[in-house]
Structures are given as C-alpha cells and as structure tokens.
Amino acid sequence: ESSSSSSNSGISGTTYVGNEISTSYESVISKVAEEVRPAIVGIRVTARSTSIFFGETEGSGEGSGIIIRSDGYVITNYHVIQRALDMYGKILSNAKIEVFLPDDMDTPYKAEVVGTDSRTDLAVLKIDKNNLPVAKMGNSDKVKVGELAIAIGNPGGLEYMGSVTAGIISGLNRTIVSESGDKFTLIQTDAAINPGNSGGALLNSKGEVIGVN
Numbered sequence: 001e002s003s004s005s006s007s008n009s010g011i012s013g014t015t016y017v018g019n020e021i022s023t024s025y026e027s028v029i030s031k032v033a034e035e036v037r038p039a040i041v042g043i044r045v046t047a048r049s050t051s052i053f054f055g056e057t058e059g060s061g062e063g064s065g066i067i068i069r070s071d072g073y074v075i076t077n078y079h080v081i082q083r084a085l086d087m088y089g090k091i092l093s094n095a096k097i098e099v100f101l102p103d104d105m106d107t108p109y110k111a112e113v114v115g116t117d118s119r120t121d122l123a124v125l126k127i128d129k130n131n132l133p134v135a136k137m138g139n140s141d142k143v144k145v146g147e148l149a150i151a152i153g154n155p156g157g158l159e160y161m162g163s164v165t166a167g168i169i170s171g172l173n174r175t176i177v178s179e180s181g182d183k184f185t186l187i188q189t190d191a192a193i194n195p196g197n198s199g200g201a202l203l204n205s206k207g208e209v210i211g212v213n
Helices: 025-039 078-084
Strands: 015-017 040-051 055-069 073-076 095-101 104-110 112-117 122-126 133-135 148-153 163-177 183-189 201-203 209-212
Touching: 025 040, 025 133, 025 148, 025 163, 025 201, 040 073, 040 078, 055 078, 055 133, 055 148, 073 078, 078 095, 078 112, 078 122, 183 209
Parallel strands: 015 133
Antiparallel strands: 040 055, 040 095, 055 073, 073 122, 095 104, 112 122, 148 163, 148 201, 163 183, 201 209
C-alpha cells in the first residue's frame, strides 16, 4: 500500500514525485526509483582550452542533478560545473553547460548558472522548461544511522543515466577536508557512489531527498 500527495508550493503546475511507502525492502526501492527517477537529470559540461603543444582542444565532463522546481531549477554539485566557470561564477565564453531530461535524452537544454557555493559544493542551474517533475526535499537533520538510503544518478556518465543503488545510512556528521582546504560535514552511506553520481539524489524510504551525492 502507498499514499501520495501533491503540492504546488506557489509554483504553478508543480507535481512532486516521491511518496511515503510502507511495504517490503525491495518494493520500497523499486517504488522510490520509479517515482523519483524522472526528477534526476544528466549534466554535461563542455569547455575549450588552448595550449602551445596541442592547440585548441575540447574537454567534457558529465554528472547528475536534481530538479527542485517545476519551472526548470536544478541543483547539482559545484565541482560538476566548475570547469565551465570563471572566478566570478559566470560561464566562460568557450564553455557550455547542458541538462538532459530522462525522458528526452536527445534534447540538450542549455543551462544558466543561478548561483554557486564552493564551500558546500553546491550549484543551482536554470533551464528554459516548465511543468517538470520535482523531487521532494526531506529533512537531513532527522536522518538516523541504519535507515534505508537510495542513490539515483549517472555513474560513468549519461550512458548509465538513472542508475539506482541502495544501502543504509552508515554515519552522520562525518567531516572531511578537500584539497582546497574546505571542510565538509557529510552523511555517510554504503550505497554505491561512483564518478558521475555527483549531484544526484540520496533518498529516504519516502522518496525524499536527504542529501546530494
């Protein structure tokens, strides 16, 4: 059995995906994956660079993102899009950021950068698209060790878009320091997370986002 609800939250046409579910372990994962995958997008960053030895070359990187508003707002990791940005957080003239929707992989949507925060490794993008499915935000302060944790994203890139892994919450308030000296306090999970999962969703059994992978 499952119960569902929707809310507009002031945005016309918003339909949240992710419902509270009470059933077996496997069914919970399957149901959460089915309902939340439409709100997990692919992100491709392309940037050109010039060097003395190789001339002009083009490099790209891929990651994941979460639709947080039905009118085209997407959250991801800052490091996913960092190569496309200048020191002021603006997209470089020789770079582009594209968002791919799960049900329309052949149509890249050009993304604008709304804001970034390197200290929390987060960024918000905006694409010109409306009536998108939205992932419902949970409360990470209420997460407990041992709870179910479900990760959805694109490990290995867009070829594996919408991959689902599951495990438990292994620890809370884990502190690590990045190479740049930024300190992060994080949720630890044993759900498999691979390159490309960055920016994707960590979900609880209700299908609510409790973290950004």
